Amino acid sequence: MSFAVQALTRSLNVFHLAGSACNNCDIEILDALTPRYDLERFGIVLVGSIRHADVLLLSGVFNKKSAIRLQHLYEQAPKPVVVVAIGACACAGCMFRESYNWYGKISDYIPIDAYVPGCPPKPEAMIAAVAKLIAKLRGS
Ligand code: SF4
Numbered sequence: 001m002s003f004a005v006q007a008l009t010r011s012l013n014v015f016h017l018a019g020s021a022c023n024n025c026d027i028e029i030l031d032a033l034t035p036r037y038d039l040e041r042f043g044i045v046l047v048g049s050i051r052h053a054d055v056l057l058l059s060g061v062f063n064k065k066s067a068i069r070l071q072h073l074y075e076q077a078p079k080p081v082v083v084v085a086i087g088a089c090a091c092a093g094c095m096f097r098e099s100y101n102w103y104g105k106i107s108d109y110i111p112i113d114a115y116v117p118g119c120p121p122k123p124e125a126m127i128a129a130v131a132k133l134i135a136k137l138r139g140s
Contacts, residue, residue, distance in 0.1 A: 010043065011043035012043060012054045015046075015050045020066065022089075025087035025090070028121060033046055051077070051078065053078070056073070061103075062106060084112070084114045085115045087118060114129055114132075114133050
């Protein structure tokens with residue numbers, strides 16, 4: 001296991017970016033971080049800068065303008081960074097897939113490491129995804 005992967009499996013700093021989300025996914029992400037679900041007990045904390053992030057959480061769909069911003073943000077993230085698509089919109093476009101301003105799948109312009117489907121996904125699904133991701137990074 002490389003040093004970078006070892007670092008990722010300890011405490012994770014998470015940066016959340018919403019595209020054109022309807023906000024339900026964002027509310028569920030915040031819910032996962034509240035004391036009820038308490039993602040912080042796994043050492044997972046929300047950070048305000050992509051430069052401090054180990055994980056980039058994405059919700060909603062991205063149009064041409066916001067997709068370019070997302071690419072810039074991804075470039076600024078320290079590597080390796082784990083990218084997680086939260087919700088059906090971020091995973092595959094959901095009901096906005098045929099929309100005039102849909103810029104295509106996020107994976108067409110930055111790599112995605114994990115998908116958490118649902119509209120919106122429950123906090124339990126996000127916690128399960130994070131646990132699986134950590135197990136995968138540890139190679140167990
Ligand atoms: S997946 Fe559903 S809940 Fe999440 S942003 Fe899209 S429409 Fe809203």
